[in-house]
Amino acid sequence: MIRTRGLTKTYGGVRAVDGIHLDVGEGDVYGFLGANGSGKTTTVRMLLGLVLATSGEAELFGEQMPRSAASVLPRVGALVEGPGAYPHLSGRANLAVFDAAGGSRLGRRSRRTRIGEVLEQVGLDPADGRPAKAYSLGMRQRLGLAGALMRRPPLLVLDEPTNGLDPQGIRDIRELLVGLNRAGTTIFLSSHLLAEIEQMSTRVGVLDRGRLVLQEDMSALKTATGLVRVQTPDVVSAVALLDGRVEHQGVDVVHVRADDAAALNQRLVSAGVRVNEIAPLVRGLEEIVLAATQTPVRQSP
Amino acid sequence: MIRVELVKMLRRPLTWVTIAGLNALPTLVAVLLALTDLGPRPGTGPPFLSAVLTDGTLFPLAALGIVLPLFLPVAVAVVGGDAIAGEVQSDTLRYLLVRPVSRARLLVAKLVSVVAFVALATLIVALVAYVEGLMLLGDAPANGVVSISGSTLTETEMLQRTAMAFGYVVLAMLGVAAIALMLSTMTDSAVAAALGTIGFLVASTVLLGLDAAESIEPYLVTRHWLAFVDLFRDPIRWHDVVNGVLAQLAYLAVFAGAAWANFATRDVNR
Numbered sequence: 001m002i003r004t005r006g007l008t009k010t011y012g013g014v015r016a017v018d019g020i021h022l023d024v025g026e027g028d029v030y031g032f033l034g035a036n037g038s039g040k041t042t043t044v045r046m047l048l049g050l051v052l053a054t055s056g057e058a059e060l061f062g063e064q065m066p067r068s069a070a071s072v073l074p075r076v077g078a079l080v081e082g083p084g085a086y087p088h089l090s091g092r093a094n095l096a097v098f099d100a101a102g103g104s105r106l107g108r109r110s111r112r113t114r115i116g117e118v119l120e121q122v123g124l125d126p127a128d129g130r131p132a133k134a135y136s137l138g139m140r141q142r143l144g145l146a147g148a149l150m151r152r153p154p155l156l157v158l159d160e161p162t163n164g165l166d167p168q169g170i171r172d173i174r175e176l177l178v179g180l181n182r183a184g185t186t187i188f189l190s191s192h193l194l195a196e197i198e199q200m201s202t203r204v205g206v207l208d209r210g211r212l213v214l215q216e217d218m219s220a221l222k223t224a225t226g227l228v229r230v231q232t233p234d235v236v237s238a239v240a241l242l243d244g245r246v247e248h249q250g251v252d253v254v255h256v257r258a259d260d261a262a263a264l265n266q267r268l269v270s271a272g273v274r275v276n277e278i279a280p281l282v283r284g285l286e287e288i289v290l291a292a293t294q295t296p297v298r299q300s301p
Numbered sequence: 302m303i304r305v306e307l308v309k310m311l312r313r314p315l316t317w318v319t320i321a322g323l324n325a326l327p328t329l330v331a332v333l334l335a336l337t338d339l340g341p342r343p344g345t346g347p348p349f350l351s352a353v354l355t356d357g358t359l360f361p362l363a364a365l366g367i368v369l370p371l372f373l374p375v376a377v378a379v380v381g382g383d384a385i386a387g388e389v390q391s392d393t394l395r396y397l398l399v400r401p402v403s404r405a406r407l408l409v410a411k412l413v414s415v416v417a418f419v420a421l422a423t424l425i426v427a428l429v430a431y432v433e434g435l436m437l438l439g440d441a442p443a444n445g446v447v448s449i450s451g452s453t454l455t456e457t458e459m460l461q462r463t464a465m466a467f468g469y470v471v472l473a474m475l476g477v478a479a480i481a482l483m484l485s486t487m488t489d490s491a492v493a494a495a496l497g498t499i500g501f502l503v504a505s506t507v508l509l510g511l512d513a514a515e516s517i518e519p520y521l522v523t524r525h526w527l528a529f530v531d532l533f534r535d536p537i538r539w540h541d542v543v544n545g546v547l548a549q550l551a552y553l554a555v556f557a558g559a560a561w562a563n564f565a566t567r568d569v570n571r
Contacts, residue, residue, distance in 0.1 A: 045395075045568075045569070045570070048395075048398075048399050049398070049399075049401075050395055050398060050399065050568070050569040050570075051568040051569065051570065052566060052568060069401050069403075070401060070403065073399055073400065073401035074400075074401070076399070078396075078399045080395050080396075080399070082392060083392065084391060084392030084393040084394075084395065084396045085391070085392075085393065086309070086313075086391055086393060087391060088312070088313065088314055089312065093312075097305060097308075097309060098396055098397070098400060099400075100304075100305045101302060101305045101397050101400050101402050102397075102400025102401060102402060144396075147396065
């Protein structure tokens with residue numbers, strides 16, 4: 001769906017985006033992660049033809065951008081660095097203006113219907129006639145998302161889509177996006193929020209100071225580490241029993257090299273070691289990202 | 302896209318605030334004239350103003366003469382400067398471009414909408430002035446209007462020439478519109494684009510009064526603006542009118558071209 005090769009953008013000698021190779025497959029929820037200022041937004045803008053690359057190539061749907069913008073962009077729903085709306089027009093009127101501006105094939109009546117549908121989808125009241133300047137940031141964000149959904153695009157490119165939303169709003173939008181993805185929409189989701197990406201993504205790319213330092217399917221990232229984490233009040237006897245296989249020892253926790261957590265559990269319990277919790281140790285995304293980047297990625301807003 | 306831009310122009314509060322502002326000064330002039338009956342001596346002051354005390358139907362022309370040298374170009378600078386920079390400020394430019402709207406089509410649509418704004422504003426100024434002239438100022442002499450050259454014009458002739466004057470005023474603003482549009486693609490601030498355009502006009506006006514600048518005088522954007530008065534001579538003196546239109550078309554070509562050259566490959570970072 002999205003493929004870049006050596007995509008680079010230089011601003012006055014500074015490489016904001018430095019030769020990145022993105023690969024986003026059809027049906028992915030691609031989490032594009034990076035600290036603020038790492039080059040995420042510049043990358044998104046290059047994908048959409050708003051910013052011209054200094055060198056390298058970008059393809060959407062197998063077609064070159066920005067050369068094929070006219071045939072590519074009608075199939076892309078985009079939210080780029082905050083929503084935009086004409087402040088004196090209502091949400092409905094804004095959606096109508098943007099849809100008409102792009103030479104939409106919708107007639108007046110089907111446009112009205114579709115606008116009502118997308119407003120309900122993002123949780124805005126289709127009957128709200130207030131001008132957009134009266135909207136809260138969260139409402140404007142939802143309106144922006146509604147605009148991205150208008151044409152039922154097979155690809156959504158969303159830059160920080162949950163910005164300004166309250167926790168309930170973030171959850172609503174996440175559920176909406178997961179539902180769209182299940183129905184076949186590919187989603188390219190850029191964010192600086194680890195938790196957001198971890199919960200939704202099937203594939204992750206991590207940008208650090210303009211370089212793509214990690215790109216992997218989530219399933220591959222989350223493979224077991226070969227360790228089992230055992231939480232027990234009897235750390236000393238556990239270590240005595242499993243001496244040589246203990247990799248890490250804490251106050252009430254040990255990490256043990258073992259393939260089968262159930263068998264380990266049985267062995268511990270039959271030896272009289274009490275166990276509170278036992279599970280294969282999986283690395284969290286945070287750990288993976290921190291290992292890959294030099295600049296810390298923020299965990300929460 | 303042109304239709305979308307026209308609708309946007311008509312629905313924007315800025316359009317109507319500007320037009321209301323444009324009507325303020327001619328209205329004030331009409332009221333003052335009606336109260337005092339003191340017109341400027343013939344040959345001084347804005348064109349036609351000395352004549353409106355006897356013939357109120359000439360007030361639309363007087364009103365155009367009042368707004369043309371300063372207020373109308375300022376209005377065009379404000380609306381034209383808002384064209385692209387205003388979209389940047391409302392965060393809407395990037396959403397138009399990813400619809401996608403091609404940058405060339407957007408520029409053309411913006412230019413058309415600014416020109417449509419000029420036509421609309423001029424028309425409203427003329428209509429308001431016509432009503433004011435009828436209500437506040439002198440009644441028309443029954444047997445035709447006296448041209449500037451002293452001969453009498455029939456009502457039909459007068460109507461034709463008024464229409465031509467209207468067209469000329471709209472054309473006279475093309476240069477300003479193109480300058481404002483170009484500056485609007487160069488800055489993210491609509492105010493800066495408008496002020497830059499006004500600076501350009503002030504410079505042109507200053508140079509116009511300077512003998513040392515005589516050699517460049519025919520090329521100044523404000524040079525032929527009041528030539529619409531020549532349409533009311535008998536016979537019509539075309540020289541300045543034609544030169545004025547040609548000069549505006551040249552300005553349009555140069556600055557709209559520059560706007561395109563700048564905008565087509567510009568990074569849209571906001």
